[in-house]
Amino acid sequence: MSIWEAILVFFGKFLIFYMIGVIIIYTLMLILSLLKLRKEYQLDKEELDDDFLASYYSKPVSILVPAFNEEKGVVDSVRSLLSLRYPQFEIIVINDGSTDATKDIMIQYFAMKKMNRVVRRQLETEEIQEIYQSTIHPNLVLVNKVNGGKADALNAGINVSRFPYICSIDGDSILEERSLLRIMKPIVASNGEVIAAGGNVRIANGLYVEHGAISSPALPNNLIVVMQAVEYLRAFLMGRIALSRFNLVLIISGAFSVFSKSWVVQAGGYDKNTIGEDMELVVRLHRVLAESKEKKRIEFVPDPVCWTEVPSKLSVLRRQRRRWHQGLTESLWRHKRMTLNPRYGAVGMISMPYFWLIEFLGPIIEIGGYIYLVFALFAGDVYIEIAILLALLLILYGSVFSMGSVLMEAWSVNRYPRIRDIYRLLIMALTEIFWYRPLTLLWRLEGLIRTIFRRKEWGKMERTGFQKKEIIS
Amino acid sequence: MRISTTVLLWIILTLLTLLLIFSVYLTILRLLEKRRLLQEANYVQRSKVHWMNYLFYNQDWHEDMVPKTLQEKRAAERLLVKFLNSVYVEGTREKIYLFAERYMASYYRKMLASTEWSHRMNGLYRVIDFRLIELAENHLNKWSNRNVRNAEEKYYLSLLKITVGRTTALDLVKQDEVEFSEHQNRALLLKLNQKDLNSLIDNYDYLPHASKLALIDVVGEKNYIQYQDFFVKQLEIEERSELRIRMLKSLELMGFIQDFHPFVSFLSSPFWQERMLASRIVGMFPLRESQQYLLPLLEDQTWWVRSTAAKAIAKQKEGISVLLNYQLKTEDRFAKEIIDEQLLKEEAIAL
CATH class of the missing domain: 1.25.10.10 (Leucine-rich Repeat Variant)
Structure with a gap:
């Protein structure tokens, strides 16, 4: 056997074992998540919301909305927040040096007046230029500051906030009426054991928004967006529910999450020098908790829904995925000593290795697999029919996980009521491996290379804003 | 490296079957949901005038109000809960309880007997909401010897005991062995009348820590200034800072300090x-x-x-x-x- 052949055989075996390992882990996650959601299927959650509403008085929340050039979506987002069903909250929109009309639109639409509010600098941030307060809604504040990035804007929001819990929302996101109640439930119910919770993020592209609320959710036409809908369902409903059960969550989406402010301040706030500030904060919180030997939890909650816009163009999606992988790599590298370190409990022994092996190395190995398959075909090592069957297997296992996630969606939040939406999701899941998966793998690999060469970028989504008149079908 | 074609084919077949099952199940789920929504809407349309007449104009119940199918029962349940939570006309509640007793009891009996936790919980919510005493007694008898692990179910079973008079919120708050969370304790305290609150204050020293915290918070939130003197005296002897802080907070909330x-x-x-x-x-x-x-x-x-x-x-x-x-x-x-x-x-x- 030549060296080349030996390498091919070794890599082939490695690929098979890696694939089997990943499939086993994902299958376990799917089963755990299905069991959890099946248990709560058809439970009247509104009854629980109402019963414990009084308890929420003791947990007021400051909602932080960092906005950079969000003139198209910020008003809808704030209106959705104003209609939240929650006893006590304030909304702090942080205009991070926008170059568009974000500030003017906010001032004009919500009749805001400048105020001299003294800010307690618990975290270092760029200069806050002015603070405005709405004359219509006294709990709505606009902070106008020098541009410093999303993390800096969130830190400024923390400094301005008055309440013990902070909720971070993207400037283009829409929350449902009960979303804040639901995301706060584990915090309220756990007697302070839960210090952070992340909600379920769903895709809002092309949806009809009226008075800050989403009506008639449906899948849009854009194939890239539909593909992301499949991906989001899988990531949120399969991955995070399972990880959350064992306090292993390392990522809760910055688009919608709640934190205990004191713990965030103790962890040093959001990191301005990283791309994935949301993951970085969660990993740091786990680290602080383990080092201070505190038994606290960080949870994912599937039923509070936040609607957000996702990239509808490949170029924007590429930038986003590149950044996400850069963020992931940076956080994993920065906290590498937590990996396989028993001092950090399950996070160190399970979560960190999982993220290194599956999330970080995944793109390299999977791309290697694609190349191997083609190479081996030409080298005559793989029979054509075996290659076709292997490809089919890959397509089907991905699709089964995707459909499992669609099923979980129907059991939990149930926001895709049309039958044709289910089949569109299925068809897209079946095509994923041919175009979407290789593309995202390449972009993630690109992110990894950029991290190695220390190239940084601050991604900016091109917003289209929500539909006002009709649903785009 | 060779992979068996037969093994691969079997795996593919299994995955395809799973996909098919998921798709058919989801389609049926959606079709049933569509039918349910339609039937619910029809029921509401058919009965809404009669409901108004029954609840507010003292008329007898009409045949159209009686839910016949499962979907209609769900629709009726939603209406009843909405009325219960939003209408405060004298006698309305009793009429709702009566209707639920007569026409919904069998529906809730099935729910309480369900092996699915979510169905049992929904049944518990409604039995408590509609004060279905007989159902509650039966359910408690059935569950008296079972070990309930779920904290929420345990709490609602306790509420059921209060509904049928087997215990009182006061007894539950006083008990050391019942481990309710702080927010559950608060919810229980909010159900107490003045006499029970007085009794709790009299027995303050014997209360579990979580109950003390909840009691102090509720007194402050509800502005019960009659307990101000008690708190002021207690502040002098209380050794735990957490309790002192809560008392100071409650006293501040009450205001009217002399x-x-x-x-x-x-x-x-x-x-x-x-x-x-x-x-x-x-x-x-x-x-x-x-x-x-x-x-x-x-x-x-x-x-x-x-x-x-x-x-x-x-x-x-x-x-x-x-x-x-x-x-x-x-x-x-x-x-x-x-x-x-x-x-x-x-x-x-x-x-």
Whole structure:
């Protein structure tokens, strides 16, 4: 056997074992998540919301909305927040040096007046230029500051906030009426054991928004967006529910999450020098908790829904995925000593290795697999029919996980009521491996290379804003 | 490396079957949901006038109000819950209970007997909402020897016991072995009448820690000023700082404090939360009495305490000039700074 052949055989075996390992882990996650959601299927959650509403008085929340050039979506987002069903909250929109009309639109639409509010600098941030307060809604504040990035804007929001819990929302996101109640439930119910919770993020592209609320959710036409809908369902409903059960969550989406402010301040706030500030904060919180030997939890909650816009163009999606992988790599590298370190409990022994092996190395190995398959075909090592069957297997296992996630969606939040939406999701899941998966793998690999060469970028989504008149079908 | 074609084919077949099952199940689920929504809408349309007549115009119930199918029962349930939560006309509740007893009991019996946790929980919610005593008794008898692990189910079973009179909220709050969370304790306390609250206050020393915390919070939130003296006395002997802080917070929420002197000692507490809350209470009194206690707090090591003291002084008549005078006299940098901050705020309010 030549060296080349030996390498091919070794890599082939490695690929098979890696694939089997990943499939086993994902299958376990799917089963755990299905069991959890099946248990709560058809439970009247509104009854629980109402019963414990009084308890929420003791947990007021400051909602932080960092906005950079969000003139198209910020008003809808704030209106959705104003209609939240929650006893006590304030909304702090942080205009991070926008170059568009974000500030003017906010001032004009919500009749805001400048105020001299003294800010307690618990975290270092760029200069806050002015603070405005709405004359219509006294709990709505606009902070106008020098541009410093999303993390800096969130830190400024923390400094301005008055309440013990902070909720971070993207400037283009829409929350449902009960979303804040639901995301706060584990915090309220756990007697302070839960210090952070992340909600379920769903895709809002092309949806009809009226008075800050989403009506008639449906899948849009854009194939890239539909593909992301499949991906989001899988990531949120399969991955995070399972990880959350064992306090292993390392990522809760910055688009919608709640934190205990004191713990965030103790962890040093959001990191301005990283791309994935949301993951970085969660990993740091786990680290602080383990080092201070505190038994606290960080949870994912599937039923509070936040609607957000996702990239509808490949170029924007590429930038986003590149950044996400850069963020992931940076956080994993920065906290590498937590990996396989028993001092950090399950996070160190399970979560960190999982993220290194599956999330970080995944793109390299999977791309290697694609190349191997083609190479081996030409080298005559793989029979054509075996290659076709292997490809089919890959397509089907991905699709089964995707459909499992669609099923979980129907059991939990149930926001895709049309039958044709289910089949569109299925068809897209079946095509994923041919175009979407290789593309995202390449972009993630690109992110990894950029991290190695220390190239940084601050991604900016091109917003289209929500539909006002009709649903785009 | 060779992979068996047969094994691969079997795996593919299994995956395809799974996909097919998921797709068919989801389609059926959607079709059933569509039919359910239609039937519910039809029921509401058919019965809404009769419901109004029955509930508000003292008419007998009409045949159209009686739910026949499962979907209609769900629709009727939704209507009843909405009426129960939003209508407060005399006699309405009793009419709803009566209707539920007569036409919905079998539906809830099935739910309570379900092996699915979510169905049982929904059944429990409604039996409590509609006071279905007979069902509640049967369910409690059936579950008396079972070990309930789920904390929420345990809590609702306790509520069921209250509904049928087997226990009282007071007994539950007093019990040490029942481990309710703080928010469940609060919910129970909110169900108590004045007499029961008095009894709890009388037995305060014997209450579990979580119940004490909940009791203190509820008294403050509900503004039960009759318990003010008790809290003031308790503050002197309470050893746990967490309880003292909660008491101070409740007392501050209540307002109407007649004498601030019992709180003066807390202005020099080692816990900043106690100093802050005590300064809020002392700050409710005129400056001529309180300024000698508040002004030193402008030099406190904690920002919150300094800020609270400055705010308490500033809101009073002559408060701004008292602050300005102190700023001229003091050498303390923190005090000067906090006065500046407070003056800025006052300026903003004036604008």
